[in-house]
Amino acid sequence: MDFRSVYSADHLARMLVATGAKSGPLHHRLSTGIAELIDRGELPPLAVLPAERALADALLVSRTTVVTAYHALRESGRLQRRRGSGTWVSAATPGSKRETVSGSELAGDHLASSFLNGPLATVDFANAALPSLDLVADVSAGxxxxxxxxxxxxxxxxxxxxxxxxxxxxxxxxxxxxxxxxxxxxxxxxxxxxxxxxxxxxxxxxxxxxxxxxxxxxxxxxxxxxxxxxxxxxxxxxxxxxxxxxxxxxxxxxxxxxxxxxxxxxxxxxxxxxxxxxxxxxxxxxxxxxxxxxxxxxxxxxxxxxxxxxxxxxxxxxxxxxxxxxxxxxxxxxxxxxxxxxxxxxxxxxxxxxxxxxxxxxxxxxxxxxxxHIDDAAAERRKGLDAGFATLTDLLADHLPDWTWAEPRAGASLWVRLPQGDATHLAQVALRFGLALLPGAVFSAEGRTDDHTRLPYALPPHVLQEGVLRLARAWRAYTDGGLREMSLTTAVT
Ligand SMILES: Cc1ncc(COP(=O)(O)O)c(C=O)c1O
Structure with missing residues (x-):
């Protein structure tokens, strides 16, 4: 019986979102991202990786990119391959930790690691945490x-x-x-x-x-x-x-x-x-x-x-x-x-x-x-969230006019519906534009809500502005479909 975990192309694509934006040629970004997942133990020894064609489709890159990345990972000793048996993580890899994170079957698993490893990219739309209120510093200093x-x-x-x-x-x-x-x-x-x-x-x-x-x-x-x-x-x-x-x-x-x-x-x-x-x-x-x-x-x-x-x-x-x-x-x-x-x-x-x-x-x-101070804090939150919501929705109306969302009454995030396509792929493209985004699938037990993404608005206006500009550029690249040929150095601006 084979006890090795098998990773689908979509699953690996979502895990790669959590490794953040990288620089350099596309195959290098991909091999660095996979190497990170292996070295952190998130892709455990003997994990079976998706076929090159499937991963290329999930990441919207050419098959050659995946072939080159897998080759580099084999050269560094992290991957092994046998004709007919596919590609898998080596039993003992150069940088891997001894413990591995046990995997569950949820879509987008390991995205929580973005919290542990700090900001994912220059603009981080993957996190919807709220900033601390000054009250906390005042009360602590007391x-x-x-x-x-x-x-x-x-x-x-x-x-x-x-x-x-x-x-x-x-x-x-x-x-x-x-x-x-x-x-x-x-x-x-x-x-x-x-x-x-x-x-x-x-x-x-x-x-x-x-x-x-x-x-x-x-x-x-x-x-x-x-x-x-x-x-x-x-x-x-x-x-x-x-x-x-x-x-x-x-x-x-x-x-x-x-x-x-x-x-x-x-x-x-x-x-x-x-x-x-x-x-x-x-x-x-x-x-x-x-x-x-x-x-x-x-x-x-x-x-x-x-x-x-x-x-x-x-x-x-x-x-x-x-x-x-x-x-x-x-x-x-x-x-x-x-x-x-x-x-x-x-x-x-x-x-x-x-x-x-x-x-x-x-x-x-x-x-x-x-x-x-609960009442004062709630009043301050009300003001800040109302303003952030207005800024984000104005920006979306200007730059992504066909995107729609459910009107929130509370919280710090907008649940937006993509007019077409799916957010797991969009998140891959967004990374290339220096924007970390969470695919909607991670909010569903069955990975079903991938026609949505979550956008945070408890962020300063200039961050919201830069994030939406990058999102709009990524969306254009994603929907134009010309991305596979696009030079990555031009994508990240
Ligand atoms: C619905 C919900 N429950 C629990 C948590 C975890 O909160 P805490 O920071 O208190 O652990 C969050 C944080 O985002 C949340 O949104």
Whole structure:
């Protein structure tokens, strides 16, 4: 039996997006990108690479380019080839690390590495993070030597459930919003991403059914798929997820363990779940055996209409809410939380303890103080996001007039539909113009939404302008179809 992983041309093309823009002749850029993936362990030893013709089609380059790149990689000892058996990564490669990243089958896998490896290209449209608010620096600078000493004296430093005063503060915030919450119903996590990982590890067994929105947050798809779950998708429109379709999926033959939604605001579309859909969502979940995971990470970023309530109510103890400081204040705090029945919190706290023994107390103390500024932060976000949205959509209207999008009410990204073609190919072309772009396929469990891409707008106007200019140039090259012959030195300007 052959245990080697086989990489399709589209899969490898998406992985290459995450290696960023390169310089030099095209075959050199390609061989450098593949070498990076091999040396980082993302293409593991013995991984089977796509045939030259297929990869050339996926990357919109000539077959000779791929042949030359594969040849260089064989010369450097990274690849091997046997007639009839194809091309694969050598068992021991010159620069490779000993560990390999285990691959799941999601489209665009490894794109998360763009977060780990810094900006992908001169203009980075692949990341939709929000900039830190000045408030964070002001509040952090307010911590005195006496505050730090008090933290160090009162605590040994390890609190898997979180700093007690922060858990009290979060519970009080939910209670003041109308849903009584006790501190033992709160678990502090290192960001919402860790909260999702804990849920996946604490609540899912391989083969369990998980229903997600389409499109949805990539990090959640990765967390659920790492656990070996069966993922089904329900489409999202401007009012949130399609609850008729959810009813159909839940009534289908196979049982569902979790339903993962972003009722407060969806990443990437910015859709906010309407009141009616919220009620129908809760009713559908109550009729099933499933637990509802409501990821409210984008809470506080609503810039159109009234902000939604912080919690999905009415499903009793069948709801787990995920929260984050990242969008409202700053991702660098690495601060999130879970709100759930206390028995669930206890179980997930054990998983958390085994992972990192607890989140930094300094970050937690800053977060506790920031809770006093939530309303100011939301007002500042509203202003900044409204302005960024206007700048980006004006630029698109000028430079890409036939592109369309769903009007977001919240969040920091525009979910745009390409008038033709697919975003995985466009992202390859965009890299050659010095622009990193995320193909829409990465936001779908089945890789289905590739007629879309996500554009961030929480960026300074000059960056948005440069990014859209490059995007328009890349789009012209992509749709003209003359790219294979185009000299790369002229492409990157
Ligand atoms: C919907 C959603 N959930 C979770 C996260 C992860 O957030 P954190 O920075 O708190 O880990 C993000 C970040 O983009 C997100 O968009």
């Amino acid at each position: 911590l005195t030597g006496a505050d730090y000493r008090a933290l160090a004296m009162d605590h040994h430093g390890y609190h898997p459930r979180g700093l007690p005063t922060l858990r009290e503060r979060i519970a009080a915030w939910y209670s003041a919003a109308g849903t009584p919450t006790a501190p033992d119903e709160v678990l502090v996590t290192s960001g919402a991403q860790q909260a999702l990982e804990l849920i996946a590890r604490g609540c899912l067994h391989p083969g369990d059914g998980v229903v997600v929105e389409e499109p949805t947050y990539r990090g959640a798809l990765e967390a659920f798929s790492r656990q070996g779950s069966r993922i089904s998708s329900v489409p999202v429109d401007r009012d949130g997820l399609d609850t008729d379709e959810l009813d159909r999926v839940l009534a289908g033959g196979r049982s569902t363990r979790l339903v993962y939604v972003q009722a407060a605001a969806n990443n990437p579309t910015g859709a906010v779940c309407s009141e009616n859909r919220r009620r129908r969502l809760v009713a559908a979940v109550k009729r099933s055996e499933a637990v509802l995971i409501d990821d409210t990470s984008l809470m506080g970023t609503t810039f159109r209409g009234d902000p939604p309530p912080p919690l999905l109510t009415g499903a009793g103890d069948r709801v787990i809410t995920v929260g984050s400081m990242s969008k409202l204040f700053w991702g660098g705090l690495r601060l999130g939380w879970l709100r759930a029945p206390s028995r669930v919190i206890s179980r997930l706290a054990q998983v958390k303890g085994g992972t990192d023994l607890g989140t930094s107390l300094v970050s937690q103390e800053i977060a506790r103080r920031l809770f006093d």
